[in-house]
Amino acid sequence: MKKLIYALLPTLLLLSFIFMKMKKDPAKDFLNSLSPELLQKAQLEFDHSEKTNWHFVPSSMYQREGVSLKELNNNQREALQSLFKTYLSKSGVEKIEQIMGLEAVLRSMSGDSVMRDPGAYYVSFYGDPSGDSPWAWSFEGHHISLNFTIVGDEVVATPRFFGSNPATIPSGPREGERTLKMEEDLGFELINSMNSDQLEIAIFQEEPMREITTRNIPKADPLDPVGITYSSLNPQQKKTLIKIIDEYLSALPKALSNKKRRQVEDEGMEHLRFGWVGAREKGSAHYYRIQGLSFLLEFDNSQSGANHIHTVWRDFDGDFGRDLILEHYANSDHH
Incomplete structure (x- = not known):
């Protein structure tokens, strides 16, 4: 049997090489x-x-x-x-x-x-x-x-940015079509499930935002810790908060989104905060953010009569692979 394996070894290596090339x-x-x-x-x-x-x-x-x-x-x-x-x-x-x-x-x-x-x-x-x-x-x-x-x-x-204008198409053959629908609806679902005590904490500003706070800066740093903590939500509200995070991650392949989700969990769910600004129904300007130890996601719908959405996911140390690149250079002899 060993002789047969040794005899086939060159062929197997060749096939492996061809497979890699293909x-x-x-x-x-x-x-x-x-x-x-x-x-x-x-x-x-x-x-x-x-x-x-x-x-x-x-x-x-x-x-x-x-x-x-x-x-x-x-x-x-x-x-x-x-x-x-x-x-x-x-x-x-x-x-x-x-x-x-x-x-x-x-x-x-x-x-x-x-x-x-x-x-x-x-x-x-x-x-x-x-x-x-x-x-x-x-x-x-x-x-x-x-x-x-x-x-x-x-x-x-x-950074990963998606926007939509119009967020809801007002007329024509695609009338009523909504792009980034879930990002908006899940935010409304969470804020409108809160009682008065929770709302006092979650809503950190009355004046509507005009844009996502981080805009397009090359490096995003943690913002002020505003809004309600994950620990202050009831079980159903916690599920909705996770649904929002999952929706922002859903654009990525399963392996990559699962890895990022595990990172959020490993950092400690107690560090998550959900903050809201503006109206709690469609038609008027509204904004929310979710911030953890290493990341921030933002949603804004205030322009064009509150029919113009901007969303973004930022990693404080990881945007543009900064942390991975530093680690790579630190561990590479030729650098």
Whole structure:
């Protein structure tokens, strides 16, 4: 039997090598699909200054690095879809498709084909996915900013921003369609389940916010510890709070979202706080935030007659993979 195994060993090693070569790598496949001209635009140095200069306004208002959707042919777009499906869940892919689709709605409402351009979303790579050093990629345009940093087998997916305008489509063939519906409805469910004593603690400001507090700053630090603590909620309210966190994580693949959820739990649920600002029903400006030891998520719906949502997840030390990169360099001899 041993002789047979030894005889087959070279064949098994060859098959293993062939399998590894055949194994798909969506990042490399996408870059390999690009022409030299597009590749030069798409791939930048890992420490390029634009890596942390993220934004969520229309591309006519903020010039982005990278290659745009409208520059890609069908094969290149398919390669980009494979990249999305690797680093996002089905729900995450649906969110970006819905948000990009709202550009056509805004174009029909405003007649502005320059600001409202569904093709003005950009993909950028920082560093080389083929090497053993950290690398990153981003996808960004109006109301979308997805930032992924890869260090070995570890993936960081923050800052992660989704927005929707209009949040509820007011007319036309898609009338009544709501993008980021669950993020809003679960917030209302939680705040409207509270008694008067809980509301006094949870509502930390009466004047409506005009924007998420952290905006698009490169590094988010913990905000003031406002709102009601997890420990002050009843069992059903605690479940709703976790549902909100899970909804924000649902854009990520299951393994990545589960890992982040475990991190939140391991840090201690008693450290979670839920804070609310503004109206407790649709139609008027409202805002909420959930903050833990290592992260913050924000929801705001105050612009355009409270029909314009901004949401974001920030990691205080982990945005753009800062903690992983520091650990990598500290443990790498060649650095």
